[in-house]
Amino acid sequence: MRELVIGGRTIGDDTGCFVIAEIGHNHQGDLDKAKELFRAAKDAGADAVKLQKRDNRRLFTRELYDSPYDNENSFGATYGEHREALELGRDAYLELRDYAAELELVFFATAFDETSADLLEELDLPAYKIASGDLRNTPLLRHVAAFGKPLVLSTGGATLEDVDRALDTVLPTNSKLCLLQCTAAYPASVEELELGVITTFRERYPDVVVGLSDHQDGIAMALVAYMLGARVIEKHFTLSHTAKGTDHAFSLMPEGMRKLVRDLRRVPAAIGDGVKRPLPSEEKPLEKMGKKLVASRDLPAGHVLAAGDLVAKSPADSGLPPYALDELLGRPLVRPLVEEETLRADDVGCAAAEKGRLPAGSRAASSIE
Structure with a gap:
């Protein structure tokens, strides 16, 4: 030694x-x-x-x-x-x-x-x-x-x-x-x-x-x-x-x-210890800088999501992160969304959400930029 x-x-x-x-x-x-x-x-x-x-x-x-x-x-x-x-x-x-x-x-x-x-x-x-x-x-x-x-x-x-x-x-x-x-x-x-x-x-x-x-x-x-x-x-x-x-x-x-x-x-x-992890001190800055998925325009219930229907905007205070977009396309909306309304996992009628493939709409999950 x-x-x-x-x-x-x-x-x-x-x-x-x-x-x-x-x-x-x-x-x-x-x-x-x-x-x-x-x-x-x-x-x-x-x-x-x-x-x-x-x-x-x-x-x-x-x-x-x-x-x-x-x-x-x-x-x-x-x-x-x-x-x-x-x-x-x-x-x-x-x-x-x-x-x-x-x-x-x-x-x-x-x-x-x-x-x-x-x-x-x-x-x-x-x-x-x-x-x-x-x-x-x-x-x-x-x-x-x-x-x-x-x-x-x-x-x-x-x-x-x-x-x-x-x-x-x-x-x-x-x-x-x-x-x-x-x-x-x-x-x-x-x-x-x-x-x-x-x-x-x-x-x-x-x-x-x-x-x-x-x-x-x-x-x-x-x-x-x-x-x-x-x-x-x-x-x-x-x-x-x-x-x-x-x-x-x-x-x-x-x-x-x-x-x-x-x-x-x-x-x-x-x-440090070499483990990559989110830190408490990062939560507020990343909430402000990060992005969530919101409706790019008014969307009716039953609308099947397609390219251009959703856009990533700050803050990342709730809802789904942008990396969930590919899983959402082709899924129907359970309820209508108005322009810039935050999309949540239970707003889409999709087996993926039920199986946990989409992240929960928690603040921690949505604070990833």
């Missing part, structure tokens, strides 16, 4: 969507700003908030760490200084973990290296994210899978061979896996989303929950993803599109996240 539990929330084919507000480093290294983002995500209805954790000196080569980083989004003179300025430490993570619990938000993070993964495990976070860039990093996958926690795996830039290799690495140790279709472009164009891969993943990995890490700067495609079977949606989240940093421009702001969550929550109810 395709099912996953993250922070007490069950995710599966027959559940609503699990929405992750990906904060990443949009907090800009500021604990208070991170808390503000948590509150805004909660108010917008997100199920979870996610950060990114790096041990920068371990993660980057010395050359990259010390390389100049002079641009409008830089928080330091070198790339290493920039990354360190954005990083939150253990104490901040501990405080944010407790704050998320107060808000009843699931809180977890992307681990970019083993050291960061160990810190997150020490804090007992309920799940882990592995970024697209580490899909081929089987040592990290194996290390994190061994914790036995739910693992959310992005697949940007991957082939099916890469995905198979990652699952072959994780699943023997840990079956608690969510696989996200992802395009590792920031932002991703609609033409690059490849949402059909969601179907490919669902068919190829029938026991794995599938979702979408959506880097497109809108909300409509996430709804399409849900209809294709995605049950986890991850969207980058910010308080301002103009804030300093590369992610803010394509991230959802609180109102956008609220609309996304609202629409995703509506989808299961909108799908």
Whole structure:
């Protein structure tokens, strides 16, 4: 059965969507700003908030760490200084973990290296994210899978061979896996989303929950993803599109996240149970728009109905619906009708009416257009 539990929330084919507000480093290294983002995500209805954790000196080569980083989004003179300025430490993570619990938000993070993964495990976070860039990093996958926690795996830039290799690495140790279709472009164009891969993943990995890490700067495609079977949606989240940093421009702001969550929550109810039936809310509109059969002119008793004797007119408040016309032709009238008088089943002397071939003259039967 395709099912996953993250922070007490069950995710599966027959559940609503699990929405992750990906904060990443949009907090800009500021604990208070991170808390503000948590509150805004909660108010917008997100199920979870996610950060990114790096041990920068371990993660980057010395050359990259010390390389100049002079641009409008830089928080330091070198790339290493920039990354360190954005990083939150253990104490901040501990405080944010407790704050998320107060808000009843699931809180977890992307681990970019083993050291960061160990810190997150020490804090007992309920799940882990592995970024697209580490899909081929089987040592990290194996290390994190061994914790036995739910693992959310992005697949940007991957082939099916890469995905198979990652699952072959994780699943023997840990079956608690969510696989996200992802395009590792920031932002991703609609033409690059490849949402059909969601179907490919669902068919190829029938026991794995599938979702979408959506880097497109809108909300409509996430709804399409849900209809294709995605049950986890991850969207980058910010308080301002103009804030300093590369992610803010394509991230959802609180109102956008609220609309996304609202629409995703509506989808299961909108799908319904698949049974086609008339609804109470349709009765009045269809009575007004629908039609019934009436006499096109004055018709005497005993007249044998012929083409042109009856016409369909609104409202459909009583009498016979137009689809009964073929059964009526060639039958005699039991009583006279004046022009535009409603025809009822017992107005015709016909064996068909007696055998129930004609619909009763009820409002429900006559409200079919």
